[in-house]
Amino acid sequence: MKKGIHCETSRKTSYIYQLRHGPWQTRMRKISNHGSLRVAKVVYPLGLCVGLFIYVAYIKWHRAPATQAFSITGVAPGARWSQQAHSPPGIAAHGHKVFYGIMFDAGSTGTRVHIFQFAQPPRETPTLTHETFKALKPGLSAYADDVEKSAQGIQELLDVAKQDIPFDFWKATPLVLKATAGLRLLPGEKAHKLLQKVKEVFKASPFLVGDDCVSIMNGTDEGVSAWITINFLTGSLKTPGGSSVGMLDLGGGSTQIAFLPRVEGTLQASPPGYLTALRMFNRTYKLYSYSYLGLGLMSARLAILGGVEGQPAKDGKELVSPCLSPSFKGEWEHAEVTYRISGQKAAANLHELCATRVSEVLQNRVHRTEEVKHVDFYAFSYYYDLAASVGLIDAEKGGSLVVGDFEIAAKYVCRTLETQPQSSPFACMDLTYVTLLLQEFGFPRSKVLKLTRKINNVETSWALGAIFHYIDSLNRQKSPAS
Numbered sequence: 001m002k003k004g005i006h007c008e009t010s011r012k013t014s015y016i017y018q019l020r021h022g023p024w025q026t027r028m029r030k031i032s033n034h035g036s037l038r039v040a041k042v043v044y045p046l047g048l049c050v051g052l053f054i055y056v057a058y059i060k061w062h063r064a065p066a067t068q069a070f071s072i073t074g075v076a077p078g079a080r081w082s083q084q085a086h087s088p089p090g091i092a093a094h095g096h097k098v099f100y101g102i103m104f105d106a107g108s109t110g111t112r113v114h115i116f117q118f119a120q121p122p123r124e125t126p127t128l129t130h131e132t133f134k135a136l137k138p139g140l141s142a143y144a145d146d147v148e149k150s151a152q153g154i155q156e157l158l159d160v161a162k163q164d165i166p167f168d169f170w171k172a173t174p175l176v177l178k179a180t181a182g183l184r185l186l187p188g189e190k191a192h193k194l195l196q197k198v199k200e201v202f203k204a205s206p207f208l209v210g211d212d213c214v215s216i217m218n219g220t221d222e223g224v225s226a227w228i229t230i231n232f233l234t235g236s237l238k239t240p241g242g243s244s245v246g247m248l249d250l251g252g253g254s255t256q257i258a259f260l261p262r263v264e265g266t267l268q269a270s271p272p273g274y275l276t277a278l279r280m281f282n283r284t285y286k287l288y289s290y291s292y293l294g295l296g297l298m299s300a301r302l303a304i305l306g307g308v309e310g311q312p313a314k315d316g317k318e319l320v321s322p323c324l325s326p327s328f329k330g331e332w333e334h335a336e337v338t339y340r341i342s343g344q345k346a347a348a349n350l351h352e353l354c355a356t357r358v359s360e361v362l363q364n365r366v367h368r369t370e371e372v373k374h375v376d377f378y379a380f381s382y383y384y385d386l387a388a389s390v391g392l393i394d395a396e397k398g399g400s401l402v403v404g405d406f407e408i409a410a411k412y413v414c415r416t417l418e419t420q421p422q423s424s425p426f427a428c429m430d431l432t433y434v435t436l437l438l439q440e441f442g443f444p445r446s447k448v449l450k451l452t453r454k455i456n457n458v459e460t461s462w463a464l465g466a467i468f469h470y471i472d473s474l475n476r477q478k479s480p481a482s
Contacts, residue, residue, distance in 0.1 A: 096121050100173040101467035102161050102207060104154070104198075106140040108182030108252040108298065108335070113157035114463040115164045118471075125238050125281055126468075131458050132164045140198070141182035142336060144190040147197045154201045161207070175207035176470055178217040181253025181296055185309055185335065191216060217466070219291020220276050223247065223256035227287060228280065228465030230378050233455040237280060246372065248379035248441075248449070249462070250434070252298040257441060258289035259375045266371045274367060280472055292366065297382040300433050301426060302334055303361045305341055312337050320344050322353035323429035325417040330425065351414035354432045361433075366440040373442065377449050380460045384451045386430055398452040404445030406435040 097120040105112040117130035136153045143150035154177075165173055177198055183191045199214045217225075227247045231237050236244045246259030261267055267275065270288060278285045294300075299309060305319040313319055317340075318329075324343035332341050346353060384398060390409045393399035410431035417428050439445075452460055 097126075098169075099126075099471070100165050100169050101471050102165075102173060102175045103463040103467040103470075104157065104175075104177035105461065105463045106177055106179035106183060106198075108139050108141060108180065108185075108296070110135050110137040111140050111153055111157065112136075112461075112463070113160060114459065114461070114467070115161050116464060116467055117165075118468075128232070128458060128464065131464075132160065133459055134160050139182045140179060140194055141186050141191075143194060144186055144336075147193050150194055150197055151201050154198055158201070158205055170206040171208060173207050174467070174470060174474065175202055175205060175209050175213060176467060177202070177214045178221075178466055179215070180217055180222055181219075181251060181293060181299070182335075183216050184219075184293060185253055185299075217462075219254055219256060219293055220273070220289050221466070222254070222462050223249070223258040223289040223291050224276060224278055224287060225462035225465035225469060226256060226460075227258035227260075227289065228278070228469055229460060229462060230455070230465075232465065232468060233458055233460070243376075246375045246377040248377055248383060248438075250379070250382040250437075251296040252382075253296040254291050254293045254299070255295045255297075255437065256289070256291045257372075258287055259372065259377070260285055261288050261371055263371050266369055269369070271367055278469075279476075280469065288369065288371075290367065295362075295365065295437070297430060297433070298334055300361065300437075301332075301429060302339075304357055304429055304433065305332075305339065307334075307339055310335055310337065313339055316340070318342050321429070322346060322350070322357050323432065324425055325350070325420075325428075328417075328425050349414075350418055350428060351411045351432065354410075354414060354428055355436065358429075358433050358436050362436055362440050366437070368440060368442040370442060373444060373447060377443075377447075378455075378460065379449045379451050380453060382430075383434065383449070384453055386434055387451050389424070390427070390431065393451050398450075398454075400448055400450050402445065403435070403438045403443045403447045403449065406431055406438065407445065410435050 099118050099120070101116045101118070103114045103116070105114065112133065112135040115132040116128060118126040119129045120126035134157060136157065140150055158175075161173075161175075162170070177195075179191070179195070183194065186194075195214045195216070202209045202213050226249050228237070230247045231244050234245055236242055244260045247256070249256045261270075266288060267286070274288055274290045276287050276289050278287055294303065294309065302309060304323055305321045307313060307319050319339050319341045320343070321341065322344040324341065326343040326345050328341075328343040330341055332339050344353070384393070387393045387401060387406070387409075388395040388398075390413060392401050392405050392409060410428065413424070413431055414428035417423070417425070438447075438449075443449075454460060458464065
């Protein structure tokens with residue numbers, strides 16, 4: 001039995017040996033070796049190519065800055081951007097130059113930051129491709145007696161800019177604050193201390209800060225900057241000699257008007273200080289532009305009530321006005337001063353009495369020019385808010401109206417206040433004031449005005465024009481020959 005098993009085992013061993021070492025297996029090894037050589041000839045070069053491709057892709061990915069996407073909230077005519085890649089910084093796809101600007105608007109009722117992104121095709125005027133906006137209340141002037149507190153709000157708005165602007169652009173992005181009527185109405189020393197505190201905060205930031213980074217904007221510059229904004233957004237600045245539009249801005253402390261005169265008589269008849277030269281895109285414009293300090297809506301209210309800017313009523317007396325409902329009594333705060341106010345007892349028509357009082361406040365304070373009848377005008381700020389509040393325009397989209405619509409609304413609201421004294425107590429006063437202010441400027445009742453908060457989804461404030469003009473000035477300083 002053992003012998004049989006041994007013989008069987010020997011035969012199996014011999015069979016396995018033949019399979020491993022016989023002629024058939026030898027031929028298979030030869031075929032296998034030959035096939036391996038052929039596969040190696042194909043696989044090695046292919047592997048080398050794949051490896052090289054992966055290496056090159058990695059290097060490109062590693063060196064290129066991360067793509068930065070922007071949601072376009074505002075695009076001026078001619079802009080063609082929906083996504084922006086910064087490679088290298090300042091130059092985008094198609095050779096467009098990309099740059100940013102930060103403008104702080106320190107108004108009488110709040111401080112706002114506007115962060116603008118521009119794109120400039122080669123040898124063309126720039127276009128606005130993105131805007132970020134944030135506002136804080138109260139206005140900077142509210143911290144006149146506690147300067148240190150003002151820094152917190154400024155820093156909060158600066159942090160918005162740091163989040164919005166790519167790191168590589170920080171050092172080249174100009175940072176500017178311009179204060180308007182709120183600080184213009186403060187005593188000089190208080191305003192100076194506030195601006196110095198803002199400048200300290202700015203200097204500690206990573207942005208481009210010049211010696212002129214913080215200032216009180218004079219009224220003329222405010223009007224000019226707003227004019228630049230409107231004409232930049234409507235595309236009027238792109239075409240030399242093309243038609244332009246006028247601008248009306250009604251703020252809290254001041255009101256501005258600006259347009260480009262086409263009639264020689266307007267230039268000849270304008271009083272001193274009403275004409276200003278503006279240089280943009282290597283062209284010079286001679287604008288009619290003026291700011292009326294004290295004729296902004298809030299300051300006008302105080303004047304109509306008989307109060308004095310920045311001063312409480314004598315002995316805390318009540319301010320009485322024919323523009324309020326006869327039965328109205330209440331309090332109103334303006335420029336950190338609280339006034340007790342009430343309506344005037346009278347049987348006469350409320351609108352007529354109010355119009356008489358407003359005319360007294362406006363008498364000989366506004367220059368009238370005939371050319372405004374023939375210029376297309378955009379109006380914003382409180383013009384827009386008032387029109388929207390009484391349904392003259394859509395509250396979200398804005399719209400067009402004629403000057404006479406303000407008068408119709410004023411008469412209706414004044415009549416309503418006689419029976420509903422607590423409903424919008426200042427509506428009669430405000431609408432009557434706007435009606436007469438526009439007429440004093442020279443606008444007929446039939447004149448069409450376009451009221452808007454935005455053009456192409458961009459805020460129609462002076463801030464865009466101011467930062468754009470500032471950047472244009474910086475570029476001219478770098479290239480004086482141009």
